[in-house]
Amino acid sequence: MKKIQFFRSGTQILFTSLIAASFLTDLRAFMLIVLLITIFCGPFYCGWICPYGFLQDILGKVAHLLGIKKRRMPLQIQKVIVFSRYAVLALILFSVSDAVFNLMSFDPRANFTRILGREAVSFAALGVIIFFLAVSLVFERPFCNCLCYEGAKHGLLGSLRIFTLKRYESVCINCRKCDDICPMNISVSKIKNLRSPQCINCFECVSSCPVSGALCFGKADMDESGKKRFVASALAALVLVGSFMGYSLFARRDDTASQPPPNVQAVYQNEPSAVAGIADGVYTGEGEGFNGKIVVEVTVSGQNITGVEVVSTRDDYKWFERANSKIPGLIIDSQSADVDIVSGSTYSSIGILDAVKDALQKAKH
Ligand code: SF4
Ligand code: SF4
Incomplete structure (x- = not known):
């Protein structure tokens, strides 16, 4: 299963190069395809496409090569931090404050994409990019875990997924290597069907698993009450995130044109x-x-x-x-x-x- 990590790295390099070469300037059609995949199979954007996520991965690997010990957030902090990026998303969705907009201008994900497109960013914005990359040497994907509202959108939509990672308890030996390797701090070893909105579909857990067939990607199993919960949360998430994304992707041009x-x-x-x-x-x-x-x-x-x-x-x-x-x-x-x-x-x-x-x-x- 290590091959999948080579394939993932190759895909990340490809998309980062395409964005740098301005081949993906009008992202709407592309993002629509990504969103459809997300609804069915979970959020691939963060683990396979996002250039700033890729950069944090690289720094994590550099730290590994340098022998820098990876640290995990203390559980109590992790329990709070896991909600932070959704709080940021809510703030952006429902606030009209100038302060929120000004903070958004420091978004290292957006600013790194801008740098790839050979656009200038302020020194302060560059500082934020470098800060999170430096933290990546110690904690995996710090910006993705804590503050990225783009990741929060994909994660919420991805929680509707029909196909997902499944852990087969009868095969699992409970070594918890999957927990240790997960860059998004998910306790994979405690889950049967993975539905966490934090998951970025990086498949690091699968690659690290020493037992063939313990972690597999397939159709999620659900009992009757699980199905009802799924339909309710699916509708809520779909309406909330889908309408926001659809509006962001399409409405602005029409509204602009009709002004x-x-x-x-x-x-x-x-x-x-x-x-x-x-x-x-x-x-x-x-x-x-x-x-x-x-x-x-x-x-x-x-x-x-x-x-x-x-x-x-x-x-x-x-x-x-x-x-x-x-x-x-x-x-x-x-x-x-x-x-x-x-x-x-x-x-x-x-x-x-x-x-x-x-x-x-x-x-x-
Ligand atoms: S790494 Fe594999 S075997 Fe180990 S706990 Fe996770 S799923 Fe089970
Ligand atoms: S649960 Fe597995 S696929 Fe999801 S983020 Fe963690 S390591 Fe990656």
Whole structure:
């Protein structure tokens, strides 16, 4: 079963390379496939795809080679920490506070993906990335275990899985090697059908098991009451996480597209216009938002900016809309892309402004 770890490492390298080479720029279709697999077979994203998870794995292996002793969280702390990433997810889902958004900008998973895409991140964000990697030398996957809300989403959906890891008690010799190796601190040796939302489907437990057939991947067994509990929790998790993810993946474009064009208001006639000398037309520009590229179309008519429309973005709708509901109107009012950014939506604001500047710059050539 060690072969599966080579296959997993190969898959992690492949996806990290694809993301670095910008082959997965529009992740929506890809993420939809991943989510379908997650619902049926558990969360493969964290264990097989996520570049920052992969990096934490590498650091864990480096620590092993260096002879650094791996530590496990004390059980009492572990019992609390196991809920922390779901608390973070709830905070992000239900809070509209600027502080939450500002904290999200330090998300090392998102920022590492940004670095792979050759985007700049702040020194503080880099510090957070390095901090969790340093902790990975001692504790396995610290960020995944404690704070990653992306992992929490996949984990919750994955708890609906129909196919899962099963432990056959009649074969198991209770050596607990599976418990020791699990990077997500799951007590595999106490479970018959694995349904933990913490599991990342890394199959390290299977690889470490000395008894063939004690841990296998297959259809989960369920008695009648288990089935009822499963259906109830499946519906709840599906509605909650599915609607959030579907909204994040699809709604923002539609909502953006259906937004009425901002009103054309006062034009500052006495100031040099950013559109002086630009012929009438619609110009496209690009900027970098929180989750990657923002593309805008700027309409110029009679030497005035008369429309600014965002045609694509990967930023989370909730935060993006704060910027998008104000910035285009401000640009049209002032006839300039040098307007104040919107508090609590810094990255999206900068992304839209840079995209408008880019469009106007291109229009002048
Ligand atoms: S490693 Fe295998 S044999 Fe050992 S406790 Fe886990 S499942 Fe049982
Ligand atoms: S239970 Fe097994 S597959 Fe799941 S995270 Fe732990 S080691 Fe990986």
